Amino acid sequence: MENNTSSKKILKKLFSDGYCIVKNVLTDHECDKIVKNLEKLKHKTSNNKYFIDERSNNGQVTIRDLPLREPKIYLKLIDKTVIINILKNIFNETFILDNCQGSESINVKKNYKSLVHIDSHLANKFVGQTSDVVVCFCLNSFAKENGATKIWPKSHLSGVRIQNDKNYSKEIKKKYKYAEAEKGSAIFFLGQTWHQIGKNSNSEKRWGILCHYKKWWIKPSTDWTKCGPKIYNLLNKRQKELFGFTSISPKFNLKKQVRTLKTLRKSSQLNSNYFKTIQY
Numbered sequence: 490m491e492n493n494t495s496s497k498k499i500l501k502k503l504f505s506d507g508y509c510i511v512k513n514v515l516t517d518h519e520c521d522k523i524v525k526n527l528e529k530l531k532h533k534t535s536n537n538k539y540f541i542d543e544r545s546n547n548g549q550v551t552i553r554d555l556p557l558r559e560p561k562i563y564l565k566l567i568d569k570t571v572i573i574n575i576l577k578n579i580f581n582e583t584f585i586l587d588n589c590q591g592s593e594s595i596n597v598k599k600n601y602k603s604l605v606h607i608d609s610h611l612a613n614k615f616v617g618q619t620s621d622v623v624v625c626f627c628l629n630s631f632a633k634e635n636g637a638t639k640i641w642p643k644s645h646l647s648g649v650r651i652q653n654d655k656n657y658s659k660e661i662k663k664k665y666k667y668a669e670a671e672k673g674s675a676i677f678f679l680g681q682t683w684h685q686i687g688k689n690s691n692s693e694k695r696w697g698i699l700c701h702y703k704k705w706w707i708k709p710s711t712d713w714t715k716c717g718p719k720i721y722n723l724l725n726k727r728q729k730e731l732f733g734f735t736s737i738s739p740k741f742n743l744k745k746q747v748r749t750l751k752t753l754r755k756s757s758q759l760n761s762n763y764f765k766t767i768q769y
């Protein structure tokens with residue numbers, strides 16, 4: 490577990506450079522187990538005619554919504570103590586999960602294509618106002634040759650949403666770094682830091698899991714509150730908060746002509762029979 494000193498160091502580096510690599514977040518055994526599962530999911534999704542393959546032709550395999558696909562494996566990743574402690578210090582208010590997805594960089598040679606971008610909707614220059622944070626678990630070692638993530642240090646201070654910038658081609662020539670990291674590390678980066686998936690040129694495996702967190706008042710990309718009773722019953726208090734159960738907009742009761750005043754509530758106020766009492 491992280492102690493205060495290292496949490497402080499991580500925060501300092503994150504705020505100054507826009508990213509920070511933290512070693513030994515997962516053991517080799519955990520990484521191998523997860524990679525095995527991701528390969529299984531990759532096979533399963535390739536046989537699913539409804540699955541949307543986003544951009545494997547261009548060098549990235551993406552499998553979104555992992556905690557809903559295999560809750561027992563992925564739920565424990567989203568609320569790791571080391572991560573929650575850092576996030577608490579960045580957000581200073583309730584935060585939720587935007588998504589948790591597998592991301593593999595694959596060798597597609599000349600077909601590699603990928604946009605430098607930020608994940609935040611707003612490119613906020615003020616680190617104290619960071620609205621979202623990404624944590625990338627490195628399940629294999631990340632090296633330049635197998636497609637380590639490219640990061641533009643200090644770009645979080647630019648106030649530029651690079652993918653929409655008219656000077657895109659010129660701007661991305663600025664200095665970037667490959668986030669080379671040992672297997673089991675986690676790369677933290679602020680949602681406003683410019684980044685891009687690297688090009689896999691040696692065909693070595695490069696699986697990562699991207700967990701994206703946001704302040705509670707931003708809409709997540711998946712509505713986790715529709716997870717159903719089976720998954721709901723597996724969630725601890727923190728995970729319920731991350732799924733957004735403590736920040737659902739109140740419903741107006743047409744019969745009584747009232748509604749709960751506040752959107753944000755405490756996890757202790759959540760009904761354990763949530764799915765029995767809810768009416769859609």
Ligand SMILES: [Fe+2]
Nearest residue numbers: 606607608684
């Ligand atoms: Fe991204």
